Amino acid sequence: MVTESSGFQRRWENRRARARSAGDEAKESYYGLPVIHKPHWDWWIIVYFFVGGICGAANAIATLARWHGGKEGESISRVARYLSFGMVIPSTICLILDLGRPERFLNMLRVVKLRSPMSMGTWILLSSSFFLSLLTVDQARRDGLLGQDNPLVRMLRWMPVRLIDALGVVPSLMLAGYTGVLLAATAVPLWTRNHLVMGPLFLASAFSNAAAAITLILGLRGRSVEGARHRIERLDLLAMFAEVALLVVFKRGLTRTVSDPLETGQTGKLHRYGVLGAGIGLPLLLHGKSIIGRSPSGRSVSIIASALVLIGGLAFRYVMVMAGHRSADDPKATFEMTRKRD
């Protein structure tokens, strides 16, 4: 449900900067008022980006681990698959409750519009959860959760699992990354300025979050799955390094005006200390010994590090959405983006 907290404020709530007259403000903009409207998005969408990302990346990891991971891959795959399935329902709930009229969610399924990431996102979520559900049922069968020998189990043995796995990995990967494209295809300066990096950035974050969540679960399950935990941790580190590289590329492409919401104020602080510090820097520091010594980290280190990565992942999405609001409210940023180019 939409709340009154964001997106609905009328523009005089964007008060003039202190000690500036209307005449002064009217020189470089229209009284400092926003040129474009910001979206109403807040917690529902932020949480959706977070759990949806984990859902997509975890399913892709489950498939890849099963194909390439050998015996230890099986235990990664099992955790990843159930985790991914567990995220489908909160994803869908968040996506529906974010609507102004949740009872009309099904209207999303009237059309397929390739150029609208919101439309494609709905279809991506729907198709990936379809494949994911089948794969989870198969996982449950192999884990003996559906009983040993009954008609259902016998029927499920006929399922072309490898094919479903192969088909499901595509929408899963897109689910992990399309949220960046969703933000990029708008008029909001911060999101659209570096549009090519947005999708990969959200994808990298989704991968690192999913890997961290799997690491956390394996870590809590104890020493029996130590080998599997070390391998998924390698993936987490890889994703985190990619995320850092993409963040550098992303921020280098922004001008000072456009990147301002990432540098100043509450979103700036959260970006610096929450996303970069607690979410990426601290976990890398904790793993430092293992990265240098090329030996796996201990269980407690890895539990703390992956919890931090998850908090950082949620903070990253909060910062990107809320900094986008500030960016949309800043006429200087919009004018800079749309100034005459020769």
Added chain:
Amino acid sequence: MMSEPKTGAREGAMGFLTDTTLCIGCKACEVACKQWNQLPADNFGYTGNSYDNTGDLAAETWRHVSFVEQLADDSGARPTSLKAFQSNWLMMSDVCKHCVNAGCLEACPTGAIVRTEFDTVIIQQDICNGCGYCVPACPFGVPALSPIDHKAHKCTLCYDRLRGGMEPACAKACPTDSIQFGLVEDLMERASDRVENLRQRRVDGAYIYGDRETGGTHGIDGLNAFFILTAPSETYNLPAEPELPQDKTFPSYASTILAAAAFAIGAALSLRGK
């Protein structure tokens, strides 16, 4: 040789020409719009921004008259003589631009936003589910979610009146014909003549905002509701060269797919047993 048309508007497209040099800031358009479309009063407040207490286009405000009192000239000094037309006091009745290629329409995931037989863009209220994606997808900040029914609303160019053979309420009510309604190609011709005439009368800054050169740029290809302005567009809170946001969708997907392939390979390698 035929010269390139000034707008990408399709044949038979209907639209507005809003000539700001004729606007007297009476807000009759705002009132007429509210009355015809039965739009509720919105959070009416005092802005302190000249005579503009409307603030912006919103879910319940589909015409918005902006006021800019130019107290000082470019050198910062008080002007000693008044310019022709509007006398250093700019007024402009803003409205949905009914873009030739519309960001809101392309963003809409339900198909609620459609193009009508008049080539205008409307939001079908029985279909909109309030996802709000059209709101940041508009480069001009036009559609907005209503705090009353939580759906997106914007100017319909009085679709109901057009169906009945009447002109839109704002154009009908405008006492100076600052707002003119008609075929876009006719209006564009009229606007060109008017700009030339204004320039002859020493309003050197007069130009059309909403042709392919200004306003309707980078994929938007023209505005069916366009304007004659006498100051830089940013003075009126209009972006100089806005882009169609959806032109970035496919390139962004492509980079995401490339990254996804790279991640899949990276994941497979790091998960592989020794």
